Amino acid sequence: xxxxxxxxxxxxxxxxxxxxxxxxxxxxxxxxxxxxxxxxxxxxxxxxxxxxxxxxxxxxxxxxxxxxxxxxxxxxxxxxxxxxxxxxxxxxxxxxxxxxxxxxxxxxxxxxxxxxxxxxxxxxxxxxxxxxxxxxxxxxxxxxxxxxxxxxxxxxxxxxxxxxxxxxxxxxxxxxxxxxxxxxxxxxxxxxxxxxxxxxxxxxxxxxxxxxxxxxxxxxxxxxxxxxxxxxxxxxxxxxxxxxxxxxxxxx
Amino acid sequence: xxxxxxxxxxxxxxxxxxxxxxxxxxxxxxxxxxxxxxxxxxxxxxxxxxxxxxxxxxxxxxxxxxxxxxxxxxxxxxxxxxxxxxxxxxxxxxxxxxxxxxxxxxxxxxxxxxxxxxxxxxxxxxxxxxxxxxxxxxxxxxxxxxxxxxxxxxxxxxxxxxxxxxxxxxxxxxxxxxxxxxxxxxxxxxxxxxxxxxxxxxxxxxxxxxxxxxxxxxxxxxxxxxxxxxxxxxxxxxxxxxxxxxxxxxxxxxxxxxxxxxxxxxxxxxxxxxxxxxxxxxxxxxxxxxxxxxxxxxxxxxxx
Numbered sequence: 246x247x248x249x250x251x252x253x254x255x256x257x258x259x260x261x262x263x264x265x266x267x268x269x270x271x272x273x274x275x276x277x278x279x280x281x282x283x284x285x286x287x288x289x290x291x292x293x294x295x296x297x298x299x300x301x302x303x304x305x306x307x308x309x310x311x312x313x314x315x316x317x318x319x320x321x322x323x324x325x326x327x328x329x330x331x332x333x334x335x336x337x338x339x340x341x342x343x344x345x346x347x348x349x350x351x352x353x354x355x356x357x358x359x360x361x362x363x364x365x366x367x368x369x370x371x372x373x374x375x376x377x378x379x380x381x382x383x384x385x386x387x388x389x390x391x392x393x394x395x396x397x398x399x400x401x402x403x404x405x406x407x408x409x410x411x412x413x414x415x416x417x418x419x420x421x422x423x424x425x426x427x428x429x430x431x432x433x434x435x436x437x438x439x440x441x442x443x444x445x446x447x448x449x450x451x452x453x454x455x456x457x458x459x460x461x462x463x464x465x466x467x468x469x470x471x472x473x474x475x476x477x478x479x480x481x482x483x484x485x486x487x488x489x490x491x492x493x494x495x496x497x
Numbered sequence: 498x499x500x501x502x503x504x505x506x507x508x509x510x511x512x513x514x515x516x517x518x519x520x521x522x523x524x525x526x527x528x529x530x531x532x533x534x535x536x537x538x539x540x541x542x543x544x545x546x547x548x549x550x551x552x553x554x555x556x557x558x559x560x561x562x563x564x565x566x567x568x569x570x571x572x573x574x575x576x577x578x579x580x581x582x583x584x585x586x587x588x589x590x591x592x593x594x595x596x597x598x599x600x601x602x603x604x605x606x607x608x609x610x611x612x613x614x615x616x617x618x619x620x621x622x623x624x625x626x627x628x629x630x631x632x633x634x635x636x637x638x639x640x641x642x643x644x645x646x647x648x649x650x651x652x653x654x655x656x657x658x659x660x661x662x663x664x665x666x667x668x669x670x671x672x673x674x675x676x677x678x679x680x681x682x683x684x685x686x687x688x689x690x691x692x693x694x695x696x697x698x699x700x701x702x703x704x705x706x707x708x709x710x711x712x713x714x715x716x717x718x719x720x721x722x723x724x725x726x727x728x729x730x731x732x733x734x735x736x737x738x739x740x741x742x743x744x745x746x747x748x749x750x751x752x753x754x755x756x757x758x759x760x761x762x763x764x765x766x767x768x769x770x771x772x773x774x775x776x777x778x779x780x781x782x783x784x785x786x787x788x789x790x791x792x793x794x795x796x797x798x799x800x801x
Contacts, residue, residue, distance in 0.1 A: 296753050299745075320752040329753075336750040340768025340775075346751065349764065353755035389768065406754060 247274040249414050249445050250295075250315075255306035256470075257294045264290040266470035267306070272414065275442045279456055279481060280449045282467035283489050288449045289333060291467065292418040296330040297323050310414070324350075325357035327444075329412035331403040333419040338390040343402070344372065346390050347409050354410050375408035379435040397428035404435040415439075416447045421455040433458030453485035466492060501574035501597040501624075502553035504785050519550075527569065534558065540567045542587065549595070549779060557581065563590040563615075572782065575631075576600040582607035586615035588639060594619045595777045597786055601627035606634075611671075613639030620776045621648035622786050623658060624793050632661040637671040637699075644673045649773040651793050652717070654683025654800035661690045664706075666699040669729075673703070678773055679710040680766065681717035683800030689721040693736065697728040706736040711743060711769060713801040759798065766794045 252270040256263065264287045272278055282288050294301050295308065297320040308315040315323060338346070351371070352362055363371065372386055379401040391399050400420055407415050417436065421429055436446060436459050448459055456464075456478065464480040465472045466489070473496045474480065484492075522528050527540040529550070536556040540546060542564035550569060552559065554576035561584045563569055568591035573582070577600040584607065586592045596619065598605070603625050609617050623629055635644045650658040658681075664673045679687040693704045710719040723736040743765050751761035770790050777783040 298749060320749065321755050321757055324753050324755040332750065332753075336744070336746045338744075338747045338750070338765060338768055340770070340772040341764050346754070346756075346764065349756050349760055350751075350754040353757075357755075410754065 247443075248272075248309075249274055249311060251307075251309045252295075253307050253309075255291075255294070255308060256304045257290060257301045258304055259290070259301050263304070264301070264470055265294065268467075268470070268472055270465070270472060272445045272447060274413075274445055275440075276463065277440070277446045277448065277459060277461045279459075279461035279464045279478075280447060280467055280472075281451070281464060281481060281484060283493075284451075286467045287470040288467050289418050290470075292330055292416045292447075292449055295323075295416060296320065296328060321353070324410075325353050327354075327411075327413035329407050329410055329415045331400075331407060331415065331417035331420050333422060335391045335394075335399040335403055337392045337394075339392055341390050343386045343388060343390055344369075347372065347386075347406065350406070351409055371409065375405055378408045378438050379404045380431050381405045396423040397425065400424055400428065400432050401435070404432050404439075408435065408439055411439075411444075413444050414447070415444070416449065418449045419451065420448070421450055421452060429455065430458060453481050456481045468493060468496060499599075499789055500554070501576055501599040502555075504597055504599075504789055505551050505553065505572045505574050505782065531556070535560070538562070538569075538571075540564055540569045540590075542567055544569075546570065549593075549782075554580075559583070561585070561592070563587055563592050565612075566590060568592075570594070570778070572779075573597070574599075575603060575605045577602060578604070580605040580607075584609040584617065586611050586617055588612045589614040591615070592617045593778065595779065595782060596621040597789075598623040598625050598629055598631065600625050600629070603627075603629040603631075605630075606632040608634045608636070609644065610636045610638055611642035611644060614641045615639060616643045617645070619644075619646045619648075620773060621646075621660075622770075622774055622777075622790065623648065623650040623660075624786075624789055625658070626653070626656065628657045630659045630661075633663070635662075635664045635673065637664070637666050637673065638668060640668050640670045642668075642671045644671075644675075646673075646675045647677070647773045647776050649678045649680070649770050650687055651770070651790075651797060652679070652681040652685030652687040652719075653793065653796050654685055657686045659688045659690070662706075663692045663694065664704065666693070666695040666702045666704060666729075668696075668698060669700045669702070671699065671702055674705045676705075676707040676709070676773075678769065679708070679719050679721075680713070680769065680797060681710070681719045682713040682797040683717060685717045685797075685800070687719045689719075689723070689738075691721075691723040691736070693725050693727075693734065695725070695727040695729050695732055695734065699729045700731045702729060702732040702734065704732070704734040708736075708738040710738075710740040711766070712740060713743070713797060763791075763794060763798060766797065767791060770794065 546569035
């Protein structure tokens with residue numbers, strides 16, 4: 246099976262404070278991984294470091310994405326190569342329409358893939374098609390990026406962008422936070438529709454709830470910047486029933 | 498860059514710089530006269546001008562009178578030299594203005610008087626390449642009058658732009674909303690002076706004043722001073738001012754979707770400008786203005 250991402254001994258800091266303390270992690274094509282863990286364990290930091298956020302400094306370790314040294318690539322090179330981060334807090338960009346934003350993003354992704362540019366008509370058709378994946382109101386795509394969107398609309402909009410860009414590796418950072426059950430179902434169904442044997446999804450979540458809809462092949466528990474246990478979907482159920490304490494006590 | 502008057506040329510009525518086209522009496526009853534560089538527009542009571550009246554540069558003085566219940570829209574090109582404009586809107590009249598400013602040394606002042614229930618809406622996009630000093634006075638003289646104004650100025654390397662806005666609430670129950678945005682880059686300098694004056698008798702006034710500014714690079718400067726002077730005690734007034742840099746979060750977000758840093762910044766700046774430009778009702782005109790603004794934005798980015 247084709248390997249998409251391999252992380253070895255990854256350490257990262259913010260303002261000199263170490264958050265990731267040696268992460269080992271591997272994702273193959275076709276897989277869904279869930280990363281769980283208590284608050285402050287480093288889940289979002291891990292997602293941000295893979296995306297290339299300038300807020301964090303990688304101090305040691307290596308990350309190989311499709312055979313390439315990911316840490317040498319800048320943020321947009323990673324994105325164009327197919328890494329997508331679904332933001333926990335999607336950013337509002339006043340005055341910038343979703344359509345204009347996505348037109349540039351799709352153009353850059355297609356350039357990377359060696360695909361010809363889309364005509365305006367083709368692009369609009371793609372917007373309509375992909376909007377349906379998450380039942381996104383077509384009016385929203387005419388509005389400014391995330392501006393005035395409700396919490397649920399912002400998260401749907403993240404999955405809409407994922408659908409537009411067809412990433413090879415999607416990392417969804419607490420996509421379920423702040424969602425009511427209907428929005429959760431729509432978002433999760435959207436993610437499932439986008440699954441193919443050639444791509445992979447990493448879902449970061451606090452709750453088992455999301456994993457009822459997006460069923461993971463593997464579940465990892467992150468604690469104090471390390472993955473302290475990996476298992477199958479049953480692990481998530483056990484964590485839901487019993488919490489993290491038993492695991493953390495073992496770890497100590 | 499295209500001059501403001503070129504940007505505004507459309508198939509409709511065009512009064513080009515110094516030209517005579519479009520002068521005379523119009524179907525709506527509105528009359529446009531020119532004498533010695535002064536342009537007079539009179540829209541009689543009840544008349545409705547469906548199409549915007551486009552007024553090119555070259556008229557140093559413009560006087561517009563909108564009669565009772567009449568309504569008209571204007572597009573103004575403000576260019577090189579000095580310009581004075583006066584507007585008077587009669588009871589329940591409506592005035593809409595889109596203004597584009599280009600040129601190397603521009604000074605313009607306008608005064609707008611609003612009678613009972615009159616409404617004025619002004620959108621200014623400043624794209625000049627040197628110095629521009631723009632001053633606007635609005636006098637709310639009749640009850641329930643409303644004035645809405647939005648402007649954006651862009652001070653590129655070596656440029657100086659200043660916008661002064663004074664709104665006077667003289668009587669009760671009026672509303673005003675002023676939003677002036679600025680961008681400065683390189684050694685550019687911009688300033689906003691805002692004053693909302695609320696007279697003692699002007700109870701139930703609603704007055705809002707906002708100044709939002711982006712500074713690119715370490716040498717550019719923007720000074721903003723939004724002021725309120727309130728003598729009435731039953732009013733709703735607010736003012737706010739920000740001077741900041743582009744949002745790192747937004748740039749990161751856009752780069753994560755594959756845009757280069759320059760593209761992300763350009764899009765964000767365009768968005769900042771477009772919030773003002775998109776208030777222009779004529780979509781085709783707004784599109785042309787935004788295109789012209791994009792050229793300016795590229796230069797602002799290069800000077801950062």
